[in-house]
Amino acid sequence: MPLACKRYGxxxxxxxxxxxxxxxxxxxxxxYCGGQCTIPDFLLFSHAIQLLFFRNVYRSISAGVRGGKxxxxxxxxxxxxxxxxxxxxxxxxxxxxxxxxxxxTASRTDQAADETLASVTVITRDDIERxxxxxxxxxxxxxxxxxxxxxxxxxKLTTLLMRGTESDHVLVLVxxxxxxxxxxxxxxxxxxxxxxxxxxEIVRGPRSSLYGxxxxxxxxxxxxRKGNKKGLxxxxxxxxxxxxxxxxxxxxxxxNERGWFNLGISGSDTNGFNACKGSFxxxxxxxxxxxxxxxxxxxxxxxxxxxxxGLNIEANFLHSDGHYEYDGSFxxxxxxxxxxxxxxxxxxxxxxxxxxxxxxxxREDSDNFLNKIFATRYHARRDTLSWQNDIxxxxxxxxxxxxxxxxxxxxxxxxxxxxxRYNWGVFAQHQLSLAAHKLQLSIRHDDNQQFGxxxxxxxxxxxxxxxxxxxxxxxxxxxxxxxxxxxxFPGFGNPDLGPExxxxxxxxxxxxxxxxxxSLNLYETWIKNMISFNVATFSPDxxxxxxxxxxxxxxxxxxxxxxxxxxxxxxxxxxxxxxxNRGNTLPRRSNHAFRVDTSRQFGDFVVGAMFLxxxxxYDDLANNQKLNDYxxxxxxxxxxxxxxxxxxxxxxxxxxxxxxxAAFFNQPGRNFFVTLRYQP
Numbered sequence: 001m002p003l004a005c006k007r008y009g010x011x012x013x014x015x016x017x018x019x020x021x022x023x024x025x026x027x028x029x030x031x032y033c034g035g036q037c038t039i040p041d042f043l044l045f046s047h048a049i050q051l052l053f054f055r056n057v058y059r060s061i062s063a064g065v066r067g068g069k070x071x072x073x074x075x076x077x078x079x080x081x082x083x084x085x086x087x088x089x090x091x092x093x094x095x096x097x098x099x100x101x102x103x104x105t106a107s108r109t110d111q112a113a114d115e116t117l118a119s120v121t122v123i124t125r126d127d128i129e130r131x132x133x134x135x136x137x138x139x140x141x142x143x144x145x146x147x148x149x150x151x152x153x154x155x156k157l158t159t160l161l162m163r164g165t166e167s168d169h170v171l172v173l174v175x176x177x178x179x180x181x182x183x184x185x186x187x188x189x190x191x192x193x194x195x196x197x198x199x200x201e202i203v204r205g206p207r208s209s210l211y212g213x214x215x216x217x218x219x220x221x222x223x224x225r226k227g228n229k230k231g232l233x234x235x236x237x238x239x240x241x242x243x244x245x246x247x248x249x250x251x252x253x254x255x256n257e258r259g260w261f262n263l264g265i266s267g268s269d270t271n272g273f274n275a276c277k278g279s280f281x282x283x284x285x286x287x288x289x290x291x292x293x294x295x296x297x298x299x300x301x302x303x304x305x306x307x308x309x310g311l312n313i314e315a316n317f318l319h320s321d322g323h324y325e326y327d328g329s330f331x332x333x334x335x336x337x338x339x340x341x342x343x344x345x346x347x348x349x350x351x352x353x354x355x356x357x358x359x360x361x362x363r364e365d366s367d368n369f370l371n372k373i374f375a376t377r378y379h380a381r382r383d384t385l386s387w388q389n390d391i392x393x394x395x396x397x398x399x400x401x402x403x404x405x406x407x408x409x410x411x412x413x414x415x416x417x418x419x420x421r422y423n424w425g426v427f428a429q430h431q432l433s434l435a436a437h438k439l440q441l442s443i444r445h446d447d448n449q450q451f452g453x454x455x456x457x458x459x460x461x462x463x464x465x466x467x468x469x470x471x472x473x474x475x476x477x478x479x480x481x482x483x484x485x486x487x488x489f490p491g492f493g494n495p496d497l498g499p500e501x502x503x504x505x506x507x508x509x510x511x512x513x514x515x516x517x518x519s520l521n522l523y524e525t526w527i528k529n530m531i532s533f534n535v536a537t538f539s540p541d542x543x544x545x546x547x548x549x550x551x552x553x554x555x556x557x558x559x560x561x562x563x564x565x566x567x568x569x570x571x572x573x574x575x576x577x578x579x580x581n582r583g584n585t586l587p588r589r590s591n592h593a594f595r596v597d598t599s600r601q602f603g604d605f606v607v608g609a610m611f612l613x614x615x616x617x618y619d620d621l622a623n624n625q626k627l628n629d630y631x632x633x634x635x636x637x638x639x640x641x642x643x644x645x646x647x648x649x650x651x652x653x654x655x656x657x658x659x660x661x662a663a664f665f666n667q668p669g670r671n672f673f674v675t676l677r678y679q680p
Contacts, residue, residue, distance in 0.1 A: 105173070105201040105221040107431065107440065108210050109390055109400060114512045117440050117460035117472050119145070119204040119521045119552065125225070128194055130563075130599055130608065132636050132650045132675065134247070134268075136189040142595030142612045144552040144567040145204045145218070149588045150190070151665040152275025154245075154268075155294025155324040158190035163204055163525065164548035164573030164589050165217030165502070169480055171207070173221040175302070175316040177342040177360035180214065181380040182408035185483035187364065191322040191338050193298035195237065195249035195266040198225040204552070205523065206478035206504050209442040209458040212404060212425040216478040216502050216527070224300045224318055227260030228253040233680060239648075241673030243291075245270035261303035269295040276327035276665055283664030284327040292325040312346040331368040331375040339363045342384075352392040359385050377413040380484075382406065400429040410484050417488040417495065421449040423481065438462035446479075450487065451498055454479050465509075472508040477501070486531055486540045494539045502527045516557030524549045532577075532621075545576040546586060562600045569593045575621065584623040588662065590614040599636075606638040619663035630659035648675045 342360030
C-alpha cells in the first residue's frame with residue numbers, strides 16, 4: 001500500500017473593564033477582554049422531525065432558507081452536502097472499508113464509534129498531521145456544534161462553546177483526568193500542544209449523568225500519544241513561517257507486548273501581530289498597536305504495563321508552559337501553566353466484572369502582568385478519584401456502577417471567602433442491545449459542598465432501520481456548579497448561587513457504509529438558572545434562561561481518491577430571559593457554519609484544502625455589536641521525500657479575509673507555514 005495511503009487513506013479510516021449591562025456573564029467581567037443520506041432516508045427523517053418536538057427547529061430552518069435570511073454560502077452548502085452524499089453512492093464500489101475507531105467518552109466504556117448512541121466526532125493523529133494543524137483551534141473550528149472565540153491569534157485566550165451553551169459548559173478531560181480552572185470555570189484550550197496529542201473524542205450533548213458538573217453542552221477528551229509495542233520509534237518535526245513563527249517537536253516511543261511508553265516535547269515561538277484594535281472605551285479598553293507574541297514549551301509522558309494476572313496499569317503526564325502577550329489596561333501579559341498527572345489501573349477479578357481505578361491532579365496556574373509588573377495570580381488545582389465497575393450481565397447487557405470524587409482548590413492574589421470545595425458523585429448506567437434495539441439509561445447523584453444535592457439522568461434509544469442505518473432518540477439533564485469567581489470573588493461574588501440546570505432532547509439518524517459515514521442530529525436544549533450579571537445587586541445571579549435549537553449534519557467519505565470530511569451546523573441559541581434581551585441571540589454563537597476538508601494523493605504529492613464559512617454573530621447580549629459572516633480558505637500540500645521524511649506546506653486564510661470571532665480582536669491574515677517531518 002502507498003505510504004500516504006497508510007497514513008491518510010483506507011488503512012486508517014475511518015479583564016477587562018467592568019461592564020454594567022444586565023445579563024452579562026460574570027466571567028466576561030472578571031477576565032480581561034481579551035456517510036450518505038438517500039432520498040428515502042431523508043424523507044423519513046423529515047417526517048419524524050415534523051411529527052416530534054423538533055418541528056420548531058425544522059420550521060425555523062426552513063423559514064430561514066425561504067426568507068433568504070441565511071448567507072448564500074450556507075444555503076448552497078445544503079445541496080452540496082446532499083450532492084456529495086449521492087455521488088458517494090455511485091463511487092461506493094471503488095472505496096475500501098473505513099475502519100471505525102473505538103471511543104470511550106460517550107458511555108465511559110469501550111465502544112466502536114458506530115455503536116454509540118451519542119453524536120460523536122473522533123479526530124485521529126492522522127487527521128492532525130494530514131490537516132497540518134498547529135493548534136486546537138485549527139482542529140475544532142467548524143466541527144459540527146462547535147463555536148470558537150479567539151482574542152487575537154495564536155496563544156491568546158480561546159474559548160469553546162458547544163451546541164450554543166457557555167464556555168464553562170464543556171467538560172475537558174486529558175487521558176481521563178478533568179481539566180479546567182475552578183476560578184474561571186473553563187479550560188484554556190489554546191495552550192494544549194497538538195504535536196503531543198494522539199486523538200480527540202468530541203461528544204455532543206449532556207453527559208452530567210455520567211461525569212457530573214460541567215458536561216452540559218458536551219465533553220471533549222484529549223488523549224496524549226501512546227507508545228509503540230515494536231521497539232523504539234522516534235519522530236521529529238520542525239517548521240517556520242509567517243509572523244516569525246518557529247516550532248518543533250520530538251517524541252520517542254517503545255515497548256513490547258507487555259509494556260509501552262511515549263515521551264514527547266514540543267515548543268513554539270511567534271512574534272504574532274496586534275491582538276486588539278480596540279479603543280479606550282471599547283474592546284481591550286486601551287490602545288497598544290504592537291505585536292503580541294506567544295511562546296510555549298510542553299512535555300508529555302505516557303506509559304503502560306500488562307501483568308500476568310490481567311492487571312493493566314497506565315500513567316500519564318502532560319505539562320504546558322505558555323507565555324502570551326495581549327492588549328489590556330489592567331494586564332497585558334500572562335504566564336499560563338497547565339499540567340495533568342494521572343494514573344489508571346484496570347483489573348477483572350472474575351470474568352464478567354472489570355474494575356477501573358483512576359486518580360489524578362490537574363493544574364491551571366495563571367500569573368498576570370501589566371508591562372512586566374506583577375498584577376494578579378490565579379492558581380487552580382483539581383484532584384480527582386474515580387472507581388468504576390463494569391459488569392457484563394449477558395453478552396448484550398452491560399451494567400456500570402461507579403463513584404467520582406472531585407476536590408477543587410484555588411490560590412489567588414485576591415482574597416476569596418472560600419478557597420476549596422469537594423463534589424462527590426455516584427452513578428449507574430445500563431446498556432442493552434436487543435435485536436434491532438439499543439438502550440442506554442444512566443442516573444447520577446452529586447453532593448456538592450457548596451450547593452448540596454443534584455440528580456441528573458439520561459436515556460438514549462437506538463433502532464437499526466437497516467444494517468447500515470440507525471435511528472436514535474435521547475433525553476438528558478445536566479448541571480453546572482458556580483465557579484469560585486461567581487461565588488466568592490471579593491466585592492463581586494454571590495455565595496447564594498445555585499447550579500445552572502439544563503434539559504436536552506435529541507433525535508438523530510446515521511448511516512455507516514464501506515465508503516464512509518453520515519449523520520443528522522436535531523436537538524433542543526433549555527437552560528434555566530443561568531448565571532449572569534445583575535445590575536441591581538452588582539453581582540452574579542441566577543436570572544437568565546436560554547433555549548437552543550439546532551441541526552448538525554456530518555459526512556465523511558472518499559470519492560475518486562479524494563478524502564472528504566464535511567460539517568454543517570444550523571443553530572438558534574435564543575435568550576429567553578424576562579428582560580430587554582429576550583429573543584436575542586446569545587453572544588459569540590454563529591447560527592450557521594459549514595466546513596469542508598478534503599485531500600488527495602498524487603504519487604509522492606498530497607494536496608488538500610479546508611473551506612470554512614460562518615454566519616454573523618453578536619458579541620453582546622443586547623445584540624448591538626454584530627460580527628460579520630466570513631469565508632476562509634486554507635490550502636496545503638505535502639511531498640513524500642521517502643518512507644521516513646516528508647515536507648509539508650500550508651497557506652492559511654488564502655484570500656486574506658478580515659474577520660473576528662470576538663469583537664475588536666484581530667485574526668491572522670494570509671500566512672504560511674512549512675514543516676519538515678521524520679517518522680520511520
